[in-house]
Amino acid sequence: MEQVGLAATSDVSLWSLFMQAGFVVKLVMLGLIGASVWTWAIVVDKMLKFGKVRRQLDAFEQVFWSGQSLEELYRTLSDRTTSGMGAIFVSAMREWKKSFERGARSPIGLQMRIDRAMDVTLSREAETLEARLGSLATIGSAGPFVGLFGTVVGIMTSFQAIAGSKQTSLAVVAPGIAEALLATAIGLLAAIPAVIAYNKFSADAGKLTARMEGFADEFSAILSRQIDEKLQPRQAAQ
Template sequence: MDHVTDLSLWGMFLEASIVVKLVMIGLLFASIWCWSIIVNKMLLFSRTEKSMDRFEEVFWSGQSLEDLYKNLSSRPTIAMGTLFVAAMREWKRSFESASSAFMGLHARIEKVLDVSIAREVEKLESNLLVLASVASAGPFVGLFGTVWGIMTAFTSIASSGNTSLNTVAPGIAEALFATAIGLFAAIPALVSYNVLQGRVARAQARMESFADEFSSILSRQIDHHVASGRDRAA
């Protein structure tokens, strides 16, 4: 390898072999991709958590379920709002159908709530697998670039016959630069993945708690309607 005097980051990149350059470029693109996912997810979780806070405040304020449904069904909803609209839609379909539609209504509402929760969680978890993949594979990809760079450096040193530190150090530095970029991509991805997974779990727990409470409310309403129907029949 030729004697390298420029040990800046850009200089080491330019002097690296084509394989190491490809590794570095790939890791940099992976890092940019991860940061775009991280920013997008942070904004999404912020909107979701604020939406759940607002919805719970309105839901428990005493507003009628019918009025709340009319308000939410006319615009896009997320998280708890989506669960509420889906359950109320199933509830209203049963009212608009024959009285026999009340049979199994509670089970259908619970199924609708479960499906809605799964879809909302899927939205929150989308692309998190990319962060996990970069976090686990990034250091190894960087290590591959380092090993390849060291092999190339030693091959060049053996060919030139010059083993002075000025000749050896630049090649080793270029090779280690690949590992540094791998860690640069992997560490934020790993930390962000763990943080975001924790927020997914908390959001899922809140939605499941609301679903249980709302299901209980509707169950009491179903029992009331069934009892009223029996009284009228008697």
């Protein structure tokens, strides 16, 4: 460890800076590079996923409001895996069907069950949208600190080495400090995109969830009207 930062004072390229660094600093740098890789993986994943979800919502809304029979729509959607509004619609329809097949008594109970089923599906969908955004937030807030930790350790080591070398010319001090600062640089490099991506994706997820909630409310209203219409004649017959 005494040789750290003093062995090759002339070479200050990135690679040599990394290789000169001490064990802890190297570990921090590698960890931060890993965090950066993970951040960008999430960013790419979320970008693809959010685009897909948005397209699905658009397509579903178009189909739903096209005047097509809900029964027919349910039949086409029920035998394939759905997400987003489709999943909410299917869960609501399944509950509706189950209740009517067995002959529901109370319209209020049926309404509540359908709402419950839609809420569960909605929260599940929102959860998948917001998955892994937490790690973005963690990287965004902790990255600079981890980098700073690497820097502090690196500077400590380099100062110890300087004390050992018993000379204080800038040429001796500089490489150790440059190497230590590299850790902070990598930390910021990982943290800045993470923070930006977190803000963007959490806002996007909020918007999509709100859209799905809106649909769920609307569908709930439609179903409620249907329940009233279907149960009214039955009650009138009694």
